[in-house]
Amino acid sequence: MTRRLILDTDTAQDDCVALLVALLDSRASLEAITMVAGNVGFDRQVHNAFLTLAATGHLGEVPVHLGCERPLVREWVSAENVHGDGVGGMSIDLGDCGPEAEHGVDALIRIVNDNPGEIDIVAIGPLTNVAMAAVKDADFAKNVRSLVIMGGSNNGRGNITAAAEFNFYVDPEAAATVFAAGFDITVVPWAPLTLNDAVFGADRLEQIATIDTPLARFFMKVCAATLEFDEAVGIPGTTHPDSLSVAVLLDPELVIAAADYNVQIETGSELTRGYSAMSWGVHDLEPNARVIEAVDGQAFFDLICSILSTEVSPQRAIAGLQ
Ligand code: RIB
Numbered sequence: 153m154t155r156r157l158i159l160d161t162d163t164a165q166d167d168c169v170a171l172l173v174a175l176l177d178s179r180a181s182l183e184a185i186t187m188v189a190g191n192v193g194f195d196r197q198v199h200n201a202f203l204t205l206a207a208t209g210h211l212g213e214v215p216v217h218l219g220c221e222r223p224l225v226r227e228w229v230s231a232e233n234v235h236g237d238g239v240g241g242m243s244i245d246l247g248d249c250g251p252e253a254e255h256g257v258d259a260l261i262r263i264v265n266d267n268p269g270e271i272d273i274v275a276i277g278p279l280t281n282v283a284m285a286a287v288k289d290a291d292f293a294k295n296v297r298s299l300v301i302m303g304g305s306n307n308g309r310g311n312i313t314a315a316a317e318f319n320f321y322v323d324p325e326a327a328a329t330v331f332a333a334g335f336d337i338t339v340v341p342w343a344p345l346t347l348n349d350a351v352f353g354a355d356r357l358e359q360i361a362t363i364d365t366p367l368a369r370f371f372m373k374v375c376a377a378t379l380e381f382d383e384a385v386g387i388p389g390t391t392h393p394d395s396l397s398v399a400v401l402l403d404p405e406l407v408i409a410a411a412d413y414n415v416q417i418e419t420g421s422e423l424t425r426g427y428s429a430m431s432w433g434v435h436d437l438e439p440n441a442r443v444i445e446a447v448d449g450q451a452f453f454d455l456i457c458s459i460l461s462t463e464v465s466p467q468r469a470i471a472g473l474q
């Protein structure tokens with residue numbers, strides 16, 4: 153079954169890997185990429201998206217739309233300390249390539265409302281664009297086939313603070329709006345899921361290095377900066393919640409355990425802003441999301457390896473990629 157999807161992304165590191173999956177997995181039809189303020193500088197994110205498109209030979213085939221360049225209410229918070237520039241220093245001369253004129257929020261609304269019930273959205277950055285679309289168009293949420301959100305933690309540790317995961321921390325008001333908007337939501341949380349089942353340690357990184365294709369080398373480059381940060385904070389490898397979010401949409405068999413939860417986002421407290429309160433059904437709260445609790449980590453790793461093994465011809469020279 154081919155999934156027609158839009159990737160809403162703050163393109164850095166694993167966002168680029170998620171883009172590889174969305175571009176190269178035969179079960180995906182990537183309709184558009186919408187950019188949202190998150191990991192690194194907005195223009196850098198846009199460059200990273202086009203660089204990834206070029207690395208797969210798909211430059212010019214998927215429209216890229218610029219979305220919200222800052223959160224709904226708060227100032228943008230960077231994760232450049234984690235990701236560096238997001239692509240390990242690789243660069244590309246975009247030449248005549250550039251984003252569409254249509255704003256990302258308008259593109260989300262147009263594509264979804266022109267194809268009611270057919271478009272999945274995979275949101276792997278702060279939820280600013282998705283929230284804006286839900287507020288701007290009353291039919292948007294019900295016309296989205298499903299919304300996969302990488303964000304939050306399921307009664308577990310945060311990453312940018314003890315309480316909050318980065319995507320929900322950057323724009324907690326947007327996250328709160330999205331969880332109240334009536335989408336059919338699946339959540340891929342940071343903890344415990346990503347830390348348990350989507351970290352590639354030294355052995356797996358060695359396996360990827362031996363694939364020795366342009367995309368395997370691309371992977372190693374985009375993940376290098378984040379690996380250094382992860383190991384510095386006690387995570388024994390590279391983290392892949394974004395690419396897992398695309399993977400579980402395309403291959404639901406990857407999911408070993410999931411349950412219905414009521415998810416609410418803290419927006420009032422500075423200490424716990426962005427905290428995701430995930431109630432597991434015993435607090436008399438109406439469920440509003442399905443939260444994934446466990447996936448087959450080996451099968452997920454095998455899927456990434458198959459993507460990285462794809463023989464592609466980069467469309468233009470990528471400086472820093474041998
Ligand atoms: O907390 C992890 C999430 O924040 C990932 O989507 C990563 O790309 C950053 O956006």
Ligand code: CA
Nearest residue numbers: 162167276277
């Ligand atoms: Ca991301």
